[in-house]
Amino acid sequence: MTSLSDLPIRDDLRGLKPYGAPTDPVSIQLNVNENTHPIPEAVATDIVTALAQAVMSANRYPDREFTELRESLAAYLGHGLTADNIWAANGSNEVLQQTLQAFGGPGRRVLGFPPTYSMHSIIASGTGTEWVTATRDPEYDLTPATVVAAIVEHAPDVIFLCSPNNPTGTSVSIETIVAAYDATEGIVLVDEAYAEFSDLESALTLLHRRPRLIVSRTMSKAFAFAGARVGYLAADPAIADALRLVRLPYHLSVLTQAAAVAALAHATEMLAMVDEIKTQRDRMSAGLAALGFVPVPSEANFVLFGGVADPQALFHKLLIQDILIRDVGIPHHLRVTAGTEAETTAFLDAMADLQALGRVES
Numbered sequence: 001m002t003s004l005s006d007l008p009i010r011d012d013l014r015g016l017k018p019y020g021a022p023t024d025p026v027s028i029q030l031n032v033n034e035n036t037h038p039i040p041e042a043v044a045t046d047i048v049t050a051l052a053q054a055v056m057s058a059n060r061y062p063d064r065e066f067t068e069l070r071e072s073l074a075a076y077l078g079h080g081l082t083a084d085n086i087w088a089a090n091g092s093n094e095v096l097q098q099t100l101q102a103f104g105g106p107g108r109r110v111l112g113f114p115p116t117y118s119m120h121s122i123i124a125s126g127t128g129t130e131w132v133t134a135t136r137d138p139e140y141d142l143t144p145a146t147v148v149a150a151i152v153e154h155a156p157d158v159i160f161l162c163s164p165n166n167p168t169g170t171s172v173s174i175e176t177i178v179a180a181y182d183a184t185e186g187i188v189l190v191d192e193a194y195a196e197f198s199d200l201e202s203a204l205t206l207l208h209r210r211p212r213l214i215v216s217r218t219m220s221k222a223f224a225f226a227g228a229r230v231g232y233l234a235a236d237p238a239i240a241d242a243l244r245l246v247r248l249p250y251h252l253s254v255l256t257q258a259a260a261v262a263a264l265a266h267a268t269e270m271l272a273m274v275d276e277i278k279t280q281r282d283r284m285s286a287g288l289a290a291l292g293f294v295p296v297p298s299e300a301n302f303v304l305f306g307g308v309a310d311p312q313a314l315f316h317k318l319l320i321q322d323i324l325i326r327d328v329g330i331p332h333h334l335r336v337t338a339g340t341e342a343e344t345t346a347f348l349d350a351m352a353d354l355q356a357l358g359r360v361e362s
């Protein structure tokens with residue numbers, strides 16, 4: 001049998017591992033930060049009607065400029081943004097990839113601050129961009145001084161700031177984003193995949209007169225649309241012009257565009273569960289703390305918690321009880337997505353049973 005190492009693959013890809021969140025088919029899946037509430041049936045019906053209409057024209061290529069979708073996304077974001085400020089792709093991962101295709105690439109560097117979203121470094125390697133990292137402040141914070149020092153040290157072409165950050169749930173302050181922008185002539189991309197769960201100010205408020213700032217968003221998390229694969233960004237219109245140079249023509253199918261526009265017309269219903277998810281997130285944090293674990297304060301729809309003696313053992317004990325969470329590779333920590341009330345109860349009950357096994361004395 002041929003193995004990967006037998007193939008004439010790029011040298012810089014040799015030995016790398018693909019993205020691989022385990023996807024065991026269990027009943028309680030709290031591992032990839034989806035909105036675990038299903039789409040309301042009335043909304044689903046409207047989306048299907050839009051898809052039925054769109055499929056009739058699937059003999060033709062879709063609108064290459066996805067104008068209606070960009071208008072819908074601009075209206076959803078507000079902040080005075082128009083369709084010219086918006087770009088979209090098949091998930092925000094593709095938006096990030098196109099950003100590095102245009103502004104990174106061989107001989108260029110992207111700076112990130114681990115622990116952060118695992119795809120950031122994978123997209124860097126896929127685009128041949130060097131991934132350089134710097135250490136965070138205590139409690140996973142990122143002060144302006146720390147970020148500026150890292151920019152001075154590494155001279156990156158692109159800086160990825162994730163806010164709220166996956167997997168910690170912590171946010172990057174507006175002051176830090178401004179300091180990063182002022183310290184570089186490169187691109188500053190703020191990954192706001194979890195913005196709808198946060199009470200803090202969005203980097204969208206900073207876009208005016210900052211043409212090198214990009215704010216990326218997704219419909220995969222709060223918007224309960226992960227399966228549809230729609231991500232987007234807001235930035236100066238010149239950024240979209242740059243991405244037009246690297247995107248594949250017609251990258252957003254007629255079906256994707258129709259589904260996303262129909263879903264955005266029901267934004268209120270799609271986002272109806274966000275407050276409830278935040279309630280369950282806070283319940284998870286409180287419940288974990290009461291059991292002696294150490295939850296990191298989260299602005300997202302998940303909780304990273306420490307104080308775990310053996311994360312792999314606890315992960316597997318939960319899996320046996322049909323609950324899937326995430327080992328993100330931080331010693332003595334695990335990450336869990338805030339689910340429905342019932343899912344959250346099931347998780348906390350299981351944790352109470354496993355408390356003695358899981359906890360390290362601190």
Ligand SMILES: *Cc1c(COP(=O)(O)O)cnc(C)c1O
Pocket residue numbers: 033090091092093094117162165166191193217218219220221226229230231
């Ligand atoms: C989940 C996630 C995304 C979303 O990726 P999509 O491709 O839009 O599904 C982006 N950034 C971060 C930090 C995430 O956690």
